[in-house]
Amino acid sequence: MSKKKQVYICQACGYEAPKWMGKCTNCNEWDSFVEDIVDKNLKLNTCSKVGNNEPIKLADIQIRGENRTTTGMNELDRVLGGGLVKGSLILVGGDPGIGKSTLILQMCQAIGSQDKEVLYVSGEESVSQIKLRAQRLDVETEKLNLLSETNMTFIEAQIKKNTPDMVIIDSIQTIYSENITSAPGSVSQVREVTHNLMNIAKRDDITIIIVGHVTKEGSIAGPRVLEHMVDTVLYFEGERHASFRILRAVKNRFGSTNEIGVFEMVDKGLVEVKNPSEIMLAGRPSNVSGSIVSCSLEGTRSVLIEVQALISYTSFGMPRRMATGIDYNRMVLLIAVIDKRGGIDLSSFDAYVNLAGGIKVNEPALDLAIVMSIVSSFRNKHIDQHTIAFGEVGLSGEIRAIGMPEKRIIEASKLGFKKCIIPMANKIKLNKFSEIEVIGVENISEALNYIN
Template sequence: MTIAAFFYCVYVSKRSGGFYLEVILYSAMSNAKPKVIYHCVNCDAQFPKWLGQCSSCGKWGTLEEEVAMVGATNAKAVAIPSAKTLQLADIVAQAEDRFSSGISEMDRVLGGGFVAGSLVLLGGDPGVGKSTLTGQVCAGIAARGAGVVYVSGEESARQVKMRFDRLGMHSDAVAFSSETTVEAIISALKATSPALAVIDSIQTIASLDVQQEPGSITQVRACTVKLLQAAKETGTAVILIGHVTKDGAVAGPRTLEHLVDVVLYLEGDQSSGYRLLRGVKNRFGSTSEVGVFAMNEKGLSEVSNPSRIFLPTERHSSPGSALTVVLEGVRPFIVEIQALVSRTQFGYPKRTVSGMDLNRVQLLLAVLERRAGIAISAYDVFVNVVGGYKIKEPAADMAVAAAIASAYKNSAIRNDAVVWGEVGLAGEIRRVPHEDRRKKEAEQLGFQVLEIEQGKSLTEVLGGMF
């Protein structure tokens, strides 16, 4: 009897024991041929021959040799059991077991607080305030008597304690660990079963099952999968802090987003005093909510009325200034757009933009000159969104065009006027989503909305503003 026949007999007599998996493996490998390939330990890219530099991630000396089996054939004698299915109508829906983070802005983004057993990925640029935010969350939850574990592979216990004390956060009930082995961290979570655990950061954690350096793609993936399983088993909500690469992704393009339950990004320019907490994935709630924070000496404070941080306390009419209402998720913000027009001293006029897409502003300049008759081609144009805010939606087109026209004519728009609308290439003004929400925000702050009638051209609208 051959080896293959022996395995087949075991499969027939022990079908429920799971030995058929070995039969599939052997039958698939029996006709396979070994082939040497090279894979990158940093990004997992595969190559048919050895290279000094990985062409995918650009790292040097990261390719390792491995043997792959090719030419495998299917095992015809092995029957794979069918998957079990359930009717959704027979499943009793239950509300998630949630608990508050102690910060209403964060609860808003999470959809009502942390879900027990969830895995949350928090990303952001270095120095944006990720550790500060998670520290405040830990202190708030621990103050209510719940167990909290803070794991840091980047800072010592003394450094973390000093940061908590400097920000005025109570750290007496927060447990700390500097362990960087994921298996040891999981054992501690199973032994203590805390309500919340923070891993700062996932790039410093390594698994004993992966023979690669911490921070590599394979290590980050393996550690995340193990922490996800531990979170589901213990009911502990786990926050993974991840560094953002130069491409704006956490630990590489789409490395962890599909593994975790919630993905949050903390955004903001370090030169400005505000931060935006944005949810880009949430299995337990909406991703249209945005949390707003202000950075100060005591950490991150919540901003209940975001429009206040982008508007001066006393506003005066001046040429080149216009107000508009933009949406971050479902939250309306009133922001000020400023423009300056100056005759160029060179053959090619200069275009400088801060807080918006330069190409969008150049498009509006072309429409102003062609459709509204404003000869702007001989002038330098400077556009700035006050407060360091970055506008990403076309609803601010009308305000930008009005600010440029106001600067060009040296005539001010009313200081209590708010305008929005998308400008088309034909000079038409188009409607934007959620106008009722924008109007409500403007009226609550005492501003008057400049209503734009359907079908009016850019020339007619600008003519009624000055």
């Protein structure tokens, strides 16, 4: 007779405890333990199996080469590292309603046009609902097969029967395995289902894409261990009511994790944004204080971003600080540098810093632009609208060198900028540019002289 025991599993990290606890000792999450039943004999039988695999010498391994399939979207191919790799397991995460299912359904059209069979498994919608969404997105491929199912056993049987080239699971939180007694979406269920899908992908050389919702804290709903089991993790970012979406690779075993893809949500679905810089700078006001353009490097792509700042006097004892698109602590640090090294007292002023366009950037190359925009708003003097600035600001007020300044300057020159303020350490090593004036500065005091 099967011997079972009762355990409590943390829904955030998967830690098992013999009794319920208010706080997880492993990840420090509160009220995250859920009761579960574990079949000890089932685990024992699984672990006692001996595989037929034998170790192979490194020199004897034959590399087949990556068999990639294009998704029909250059932005998505860029993030994936060139396309979908055969036999890979890909996780696409994002807030509910952000456009994950729309992106994948549009991708199915391109995959089907390459004479490849696609099995779309939905645990949230009926096949009729998916059909209505496909009609709205003009998805008409005959190679797309729809299945509304949540039982992993039935899903695996259909994969074995139809032998598709690609499988889509939407979403992983709705699928359950009969071997686990806990509810769908729990740590045990998600981990078991993902493990089964991983075995199918590697064994049958099938590309499998799983969709996962994101919690309010920004992590994949369910276990964090899910990210370690898959080959690629893609996050869909952006405000639900905004038109622009950013697809970012957090983990990628077949490409770079620094690439981003930019999309715009329209009535017919997602449209690629081939030149994000023009979109980010659209509608930028001219000759207004507190505004300057900087350049961020996302993988191989240079993106020009408008940095805005608003400094206003406050009669309260504690001035307010607010940052949108950049790290709040980084903004506070730069304000302290302006106070100490620039001789500008902002202790009686509220400070608001925003990156226009809804993009989020953590690169220190925006430091110089943030400092100049804050001082520009404080002095109520504008910066020449054809000027761009980038560089890292140190605690001593020095401007430190950054990577790949040539690519940033070339991108700025393409969009008509005439003056570029960069770290002196970068300018010394640069070749001369005929279409744009490059100015090197060593500290923030020199940079602030270019505020009219």
